Amino acid sequence: MGVILEVKNLTKKFGGLTAVNDFSFEIKRGEFIGLIGPNGAGKTTVFNLISGFEKPSSGRIRFNGIDITGMKPYKIVNLGIARTFQLVRSFKYLSLLDNITVSCLSKRGKEVSKKTGTDNYASSILASVGLIDKARIPPIILPHGDLRKLQIGKAVGTNPELLLLDEPFSGLSFEEQLGITDLIKKLHADGVTIFITGHVLRELMTLVPRVIAMHQGKFIADGPPVQVANNKIVLEAYLGRGVKIA
Amino acid sequence: MLNLKIVKEKMNEFPSYLKSWVKTFTGSLTIFCLLILFVMPFLSANQSFTHVFLRQFSLAMIFAIFAASWDLLTGISGQISFGHAIFFGISGYICAYLIKYQSFPIWISIIISTVVAVFFGLAIGFPLLRLKGPYLALGTLAMSLILLKLFLMGSLADWLFGSEGISALPGLAATPVIEYFILFIFMILTFVILIQISKSKFGTILKSIRDDEVGSDASGINTTKYKIYAFMLSSFFAGLAGGFYALYIGAVNPTGNFGTVLSFFAILMASLGGLATISGAALGAFFFIFLEYALIEIGVVEIGNLAIDFGLYKFAIFAVILIVIIRFAEHGILKPLLERLKDLWDLLLGR
């Protein structure tokens, strides 16, 4: 199991504010790993930096040994990193099938769709996220839970090696969360490395074998969920200083 | 991008595809409209018919091509252009210059001028595409005004022909009827190509950029590349229309070929039919050219002691129509119109 993603001394400053501060970690191929931290800890910024939507102030990001620091987002996708967004985005006037088709037409998506045909490939992804019966409708009339699934489908269409999921459970009911959990587990079983954020600890803790915790842009802990959850700094970050935990 | 095997398969499928398309409501309606347009020139050999009325149809076809090219860029790809007259005008000028001063044959001139328009699309698109939404709208408007002012400038008149422009060009064809058929064929070609593009995978990518550029980027699409393709394709057809227009009028001058009014026309016509429909542009073009013709024909009407010259009011009327359409029927009238017609048709057939 080689290292798939290597982040070294990553720093991002917005004006006077340091959103990500000297952040380093490694992810191995095939891992299922969470990134936790309270709201505003800088999780989304870390994702934006890895996926190229923001350029780091300093530090390096390597993917499969290739330096991807500051690369354009689509190039990073074409190397094999796909992502979803915390606020759902979709092509609102395209059918669900076409929403996925776009990713299937990306460089890596094409490698698969060349063999199976673009429409078949897109349909199979739509089926795997459980939206195939809605293939012809546009996303504007979709409930929130389905939009989250669509997001994952769009990311999967690019045929990624590493999938960044930004708060995939936010705003979902318990049943919907279960659906998404199954979907993510299935993707992981298919060999996709998964990196997932969440600000509520509980939902992630049962899912992933390893988590990284961050607070105010800084790395604070890395390890199995139980261990990280009992880390004093993590508890302080979540609950405030001086709160006694039973 | 071009897969020959698929193209070949498509070609073999084509006759049956066409057959089933003709049987659909929109298919038969389209064929019906095209048939009417086809027989139109044979209705009368009267000079006033061929030289005045028929020429309005030719004009409408030129503008249909122009408006459709705008729709590809703005409706389909979401890149708002308020300066589409740039490509229309530059192509017209090049075409006029080559014919008049270099004695090039008409068709070679049209081809060269269209290619130059594409080059302009690339040259203007490349820097301007960093702008988004309304900024791009004003950027393109600014570009077209630069060109307009450069061409109007007295001090550059030696190179750019000043406000007089170039006149006394030969016509596109010997008679208005031949001109009509040439434009008819080119209009059909343009629409077939543009509609196929909008329905293709390429079109899906353009629409995804329109709906959510960041999302498209996150789906691994090189959005800049596709936006430039859209700009070049659009300027190709705008340039084609511009070349035809120069020959249709027989002259070019700055306001007539670069004026804001032309960009306004493209927006107006495409919006009437409905953004992102392509075929709506044809509906809009025919509607407005004939509305303009009618308003000029009606001319001065005296109501009481008030004399209203409808010919003068035409642009004000157009502007009101544009505002009303965008305000109340943002997606144009083509789709609702087709649905009503289909309902009526079904009713008549007792379905």
Add this chain to the structure above:
Amino acid sequence: MIVDIMNMLFNGTLTGAVYALIAMGYSLVYGVGGIMNLSHGAYFMLTGYLLLWMLQTPFFIGLEWLTVVFALIIITVIGGLTFLLLVKPLQDSHVAVVIVTFGLAFLLEQVVLISPSGTEVWSIGQLRLFQGYTMVFGYPIVHQYVFLIVMSIVIVLLFALFINKSKLGKSIRAVSQDREAAGLMGINASRILLYTVMISALLAGLAAFLYLPGASLDGPSMGWGYLLNSFAVVILGGMGSLIGSVAGAFIVGYTISFTNVFVPYGPSWAHLVPIIIIIVILLIRPQGLFGKKELR
């Protein structure tokens, strides 16, 4: 030589003062509501013609000052109606807002064009508050223009005071920074936007009243030129930045007057200067020279 420099300095200040007024409102509307109002230049143009039409009406003889009050009220109302009838229902779509305000600008231009005064050049010199000029270093300084420059500075300062100190001004700033949060604080964002568009129309109207009596009405298409130049100003200063707009206005003003005076065939190139500024700035620094979208 000194005459040329005087010419450049004075005309640059004058142009800057006019555009500071026009562009400030334009920028404010974009900053607060993300609305690109393409009819903004037409407001300026229309105010000029409203003044002209009223001055031509016998009723207003001896009551010239009333025309100014009426014209400013009418243009403010038109600004409000633009927002209520056209912009507000379409706010979700950038394309629609841009097209509909483009249509409105075109309509206003055409309405003026078909009016009896549409095709000629007119003067509304009756509304000059100050007559005559003073020679300074051999260059005539027109008193009306001095008045304009002073008034423009006063209005800009009052406006800055209004935005920073008044309740409405604070609400406007709140909406421009975070519309949702402002909504949660009980601020009706829609109403604030309405006021903003009305204020911007009023500012364009004031600019017309101050400038046009000393100049002339060159035809209804002049609105586009003012729109484009204010766009240049705002692009230079950064959309939504008031300080940026004012600074941008004077930069554009001096650049135009410099081209006019010192460049061969200057007057015809001067028209192009703002457009070239737009293109260059958009390409080099899309966020403008003076920082980001902020109201200060």
